[in-house]
Amino acid sequence: MKKQKMGGREPVQEIVSLNDELFSFVTGDPLAALDERLAMVAGGGSACETFTCASFGGCTSFTCGTFKIN
Amino acid sequence: MLRTSSYTIYVDLPGNDEEMLLVHTYTGAFDRVSRRVATWVRSLEAGRPPKPLYGEWTPEPPSAAGEAVPPSEATIEILHRRGYLTPMSREEEEAFFTQYVEKLHTLYLRRWPTYLFMPTYDCNLRCGYCFQDHMRTDGRFAHLLRRMTPEMADRLFAAMPKIEALHGIPADAEPQVEIGFFGGEPLLAANRPLVEHVIRRGVERGKARFWAISNGTELDAYEDLLSPDLLGSVQITLDGPPDEHDKRRVYAGGQGSWERIARNLRMALDRGIVVAVRTNVDRTNLHGLAALAEEIAAQGWDRYPNFASQVAPIRASNDKTDAKSIFNTWELDRQLTAMRESHPAVAVLGRQDDGLRNQARRIFSRRGLPSFKPSFCSAHTGMYIFDPFGDIYACWEKTGDEKVRVGRVDESSEVHFNFDLRALWQGRTVASNPVCLKCRYNLFCGGGCAVLAADRSGGDFYRNYCDGFAHRFRASVAEAYLDHVEGQAFADKPDAFCDL
Numbered sequence: 306m307k308k309q310k311m312g313g314r315e316p317v318q319e320i321v322s323l324n325d326e327l328f329s330f331v332t333g334d335p336l337a338a339l340d341e342r343l344a345m346v347a348g349g350g351s352a353c354e355t356f357t358c359a360s361f362g363g364c365t366s367f368t369c370g371t372f373k374i375n
Numbered sequence: 376m377l378r379t380s381s382y383t384i385y386v387d388l389p390g391n392d393e394e395m396l397l398v399h400t401y402t403g404a405f406d407r408v409s410r411r412v413a414t415w416v417r418s419l420e421a422g423r424p425p426k427p428l429y430g431e432w433t434p435e436p437p438s439a440a441g442e443a444v445p446p447s448e449a450t451i452e453i454l455h456r457r458g459y460l461t462p463m464s465r466e467e468e469e470a471f472f473t474q475y476v477e478k479l480h481t482l483y484l485r486r487w488p489t490y491l492f493m494p495t496y497d498c499n500l501r502c503g504y505c506f507q508d509h510m511r512t513d514g515r516f517a518h519l520l521r522r523m524t525p526e527m528a529d530r531l532f533a534a535m536p537k538i539e540a541l542h543g544i545p546a547d548a549e550p551q552v553e554i555g556f557f558g559g560e561p562l563l564a565a566n567r568p569l570v571e572h573v574i575r576r577g578v579e580r581g582k583a584r585f586w587a588i589s590n591g592t593e594l595d596a597y598e599d600l601l602s603p604d605l606l607g608s609v610q611i612t613l614d615g616p617p618d619e620h621d622k623r624r625v626y627a628g629g630q631g632s633w634e635r636i637a638r639n640l641r642m643a644l645d646r647g648i649v650v651a652v653r654t655n656v657d658r659t660n661l662h663g664l665a666a667l668a669e670e671i672a673a674q675g676w677d678r679y680p681n682f683a684s685q686v687a688p689i690r691a692s693n694d695k696t697d698a699k700s701i702f703n704t705w706e707l708d709r710q711l712t713a714m715r716e717s718h719p720a721v722a723v724l725g726r727q728d729d730g731l732r733n734q735a736r737r738i739f740s741r742r743g744l745p746s747f748k749p750s751f752c753s754a755h756t757g758m759y760i761f762d763p764f765g766d767i768y769a770c771w772e773k774t775g776d777e778k779v780r781v782g783r784v785d786e787s788s789e790v791h792f793n794f795d796l797r798a799l800w801q802g803r804t805v806a807s808n809p810v811c812l813k814c815r816y817n818l819f820c821g822g823g824c825a826v827l828a829a830d831r832s833g834g835d836f837y838r839n840y841c842d843g844f845a846h847r848f849r850a851s852v853a854e855a856y857l858d859h860v861e862g863q864a865f866a867d868k869p870d871a872f873c874d875l
Contacts, residue, residue, distance in 0.1 A: 317393045322457070323405040324738050324744075
């Protein structure tokens with residue numbers, strides 16, 4: 306198994322967020338955020354950028370960024 | 376008073392005894408924390424996670440030794456904000472999660488449907504493990520071996536807006552057509568007029584994308600249709616190097632199929648379409664994977680950016696397949712990972728969990744977001760499979776038996792749904808399944824395959840099918856993180872056609 310490079314050993318931090326930007330897209334109540342998104346697609350728009358996403362036969366959404374919630 | 380969310384995942388980092396990763400299922404947070412913080416978070420769990428009544432359950436990694444010491448107030452605030460700590464009781468959080476999943480699932484249901492056309496149930500190969508083997512070998516199913524007519528295809532196209540209306544899509548919305556071909560063998564040369572007709576009709580409808588799951592033996596009959604704008608992606612199966620493949624992927628007369636497939640595969644790559652090679656593996660052909668990898672390199676296929684590979688476990692879905700010979704997904708992943716150590720060329724073969732690893736790499740490199748799968752696959756959202764008789768099915772594993780069809784299209788293109796069955800498929804989410812509701816991995820897993828869950832549980836559709844997912848998720852995220860930290864190259868490859 307690979308080992309992490311620990312050269313110049315730094316003190317271990319309590320927490321380091323690896324995808325904090327996710328939490329900057331939508332703030333507040335996640336259920337309300339989903340309601341907003343549902344309202345956005347109610348007019349016939351697509352909830353998913355299917356054609357920009359790399360999956361087939363059932364988009365799994367992580368490449369198209371449909372669901373950004375907090 | 377805060378407690379630890381029931382949907383907190385702890386990921387060990389091999390070679391690092393001071394830190395680990397925390398992942399939160401429904402907020403999608405990924406964080407690196409000190410072991411001390413992780414131990415404290417775990418100390419606030421409200422009892423042990425409940426064991427399921429059935430299925431596999433993977434234990435969490437052990438807690439660090441020693442007393443649980445609270446971190447700083449600032450860290451506690453971050454842990455709260457990112458979902459690991461919650462003021463909700465377990466029951467309140469499950470109720471919240473249920474609402475969350477229902478809304479998320481509704482979003483999925485409002486997407487444009489995906490249509491699969493089955494030009495025929497017939498196939499020119501007789502592979503021993505095929506789940507449709509009985510259709511070609513048992514005379515009682517001979518009536519199925521008809522070809523779809525262009526008139527039937529027209530009838531199905533006329534029915535599409537009625538299906539789309541059920542997903543809340545207005546009649547005047549610009550169509551986004553996604554059409555797959557499946558069989559039997561959909562791309563038999565004899566099916567060409569029908570397939571061409573479907574593609575033409577799809578293009579006439581609007582923005583369209585086409586793909587096929589094919590054995591590749593007669594792909595040369597479709598050469599001019601293979602283009603990123605037309606038939607843009609094909610999955611082709613190779614079950615080992617030529618000798619091994621020719622024992623398993625055989626014609627009715629017993630002849631092997633490697634040579635024709637290899638020729639067609641090269642042609643498809645040259646045409647610029649995505650070619651995803653699938654290799655179905657059990658304990659009897661595992662030994663051939665290194666030779667297959669060398670053959671792929673020798674052919675130069677892996678140098679095409681539009682080439683992808685995935686190794687998948689064979690399922691015991693007919694009585695010719697020995698249940699003792701099969702792997703589950705986690706076992707096969709471990710076998711392949713070990714093989715990569717001794718045969719580096721095997722790295723060209725994609726592991727089934729590479730999608731999970733790629734998802735994590737995208738997150739760590741800030742190029743993507745978590746997937747959030749409220750259900751396992753599009754059989755539970757908007758996939759409609761049309762067979763040659765105008766019958767509609769939700770899942771390709773369950774086609775050919777009109778007792779399980781979810782609907783049919785009549786001569787006037789009217790759609791007659793069995794709404795109870797349709798609701799059964801489209802209602803299966805990680806919240807409607809009582810075991811998955813309590814699982815901390817649920818929105819990454821989606822609950823597992825419904826067909827396999829029902830087979831294992833004696834027919835209950837709303838059961839979990841774990842397939843080693845907890846192990847697989849933690850190992851994939853840890854590997855992706857270590858690769859990210861080490862700056863290992865990362866290239867997005869096309870995802871698999873099916874997670875099975």
